[in-house]
Amino acid sequence: MEPYRFLISGGGTGGHIFPAVSIANALKERYPDCQILFVGAEGRMEMERVPKAGYEIKGLPVQGFYRTHMWRNIGVAFNNLRGLIRARNIVKTFRPHVAIGVGGYASGAAMKAAALQHVPLLLQEQNGFAGVTNKMLANDASTICVAYENMERFFPKEKLVMTGNPVRQNLQSGTATEAYAHFHLYDNKKTLLVIGGSLGAKTINDSILTHLDKIASDNDIQLLWQTGKGYIDAIRKATADKTLPNVIITDFIDRMDLAYAMADVVVSRAGASSISELCLLGKAAILVPSPNVAEDHQTHNAVALVDHDAALMVRDADAIDTLADIAIQLLHNHTRQHTLQQNIVKLAQRNSASRIADEVEKLLKK
Numbered sequence: 001m002e003p004y005r006f007l008i009s010g011g012g013t014g015g016h017i018f019p020a021v022s023i024a025n026a027l028k029e030r031y032p033d034c035q036i037l038f039v040g041a042e043g044r045m046e047m048e049r050v051p052k053a054g055y056e057i058k059g060l061p062v063q064g065f066y067r068t069h070m071w072r073n074i075g076v077a078f079n080n081l082r083g084l085i086r087a088r089n090i091v092k093t094f095r096p097h098v099a100i101g102v103g104g105y106a107s108g109a110a111m112k113a114a115a116l117q118h119v120p121l122l123l124q125e126q127n128g129f130a131g132v133t134n135k136m137l138a139n140d141a142s143t144i145c146v147a148y149e150n151m152e153r154f155f156p157k158e159k160l161v162m163t164g165n166p167v168r169q170n171l172q173s174g175t176a177t178e179a180y181a182h183f184h185l186y187d188n189k190k191t192l193l194v195i196g197g198s199l200g201a202k203t204i205n206d207s208i209l210t211h212l213d214k215i216a217s218d219n220d221i222q223l224l225w226q227t228g229k230g231y232i233d234a235i236r237k238a239t240a241d242k243t244l245p246n247v248i249i250t251d252f253i254d255r256m257d258l259a260y261a262m263a264d265v266v267v268s269r270a271g272a273s274s275i276s277e278l279c280l281l282g283k284a285a286i287l288v289p290s291p292n293v294a295e296d297h298q299t300h301n302a303v304a305l306v307d308h309d310a311a312l313m314v315r316d317a318d319a320i321d322t323l324a325d326i327a328i329q330l331l332h333n334h335t336r337q338h339t340l341q342q343n344i345v346k347l348a349q350r351n352s353a354s355r356i357a358d359e360v361e362k363l364l365k366k
Helices: 014-030 046-052 070-094 105-116 132-140 176-183 202-210 212-216 232-238 256-262 272-281 294-306 316-331 334-345 352-365
Strands: 005-009 035-041 056-060 098-101 121-125 143-146 160-162 190-194 221-226 247-250 265-268 284-287
Touching: 005 014, 005 070, 005 105, 014 035, 014 046, 014 272, 014 352, 035 046, 035 070, 035 105, 046 056, 056 070, 056 105, 070 105, 098 105, 098 132, 098 352, 105 121, 105 132, 121 132, 121 352, 143 352, 176 256, 190 256, 190 316, 202 212, 202 232, 202 316, 212 221, 212 247, 212 316, 221 256, 232 247, 256 272, 265 272, 265 316, 272 294, 272 334, 284 294, 284 316, 284 334, 316 334
Parallel strands: 005 035, 005 098, 035 056, 098 121, 121 143, 143 160, 190 221, 190 265, 221 247, 265 284
Antiparallel strands: none
């Protein structure tokens, strides 16, 4: 029998890429001789991250439509049509047994091209408020894997399977002892981990920078701050004249397992992948939903945790005034941390990539 071929598409942010790669890894573990081809959007981060994970990827000239400057959408529509034609040729050449879409511009073209050629589709929706691409593809899909309850608001109920969101591998491999040594931080201080997603988050960075002196002056606290590549130069310039022995500022943390291992409190955006990681690891978290996402889906993600007393939420508009103080208070309140930790870990969906691979296997058998 010939090896199975799987087409996986989606990207734009780490929130789409990490689950896609995790699904690919689960399929590769189950079918060692399978062939996996990714399809992404030209110029987006998946074109760099996917090859680093060991997989081939082809790019499409696709992009989202502008909500302002509507005249520019003429060019966008033309490029998206080119992308659909290119996706059709990729599907025709690769001949996948199953196509898997995780959301994003490229996923729309790739999955539609696969559906038109009668390839079974599996969609993976990470958020509590479904993305436009997946909603448009719902009628073509055989299976839709989700991470939140009540998703029949967006999709046919009979297609839904609760799997949770796959997360990055090896997140639980590090220990706090290793972490303190790796980051040259102290094992007798409370650790605040600040992350703004794969691209960074301006509001979170501004909030920490505004109150950095207050954080640094607390001798019981230390800070590990991931700014994102786009913000690191400005923040390093702004802090160049400060003495910050208990603060580590970096554009990117490559050992997130160690960062999480020593974190007492995590400040994060409310992207689906970030929330899934926080649930799995049982971390006390303060979520600052991004207002610059479709359908305000990060707020929906965060509220799902807040409703279970599993996280705190700070509105983006309030963050500069209140975020630092709330973080400092939580760092000093062990009882509140413990409650949040206990409640968030109850929401974890485990072995999500393997469970999605189970659904792919069902489609293969059909």
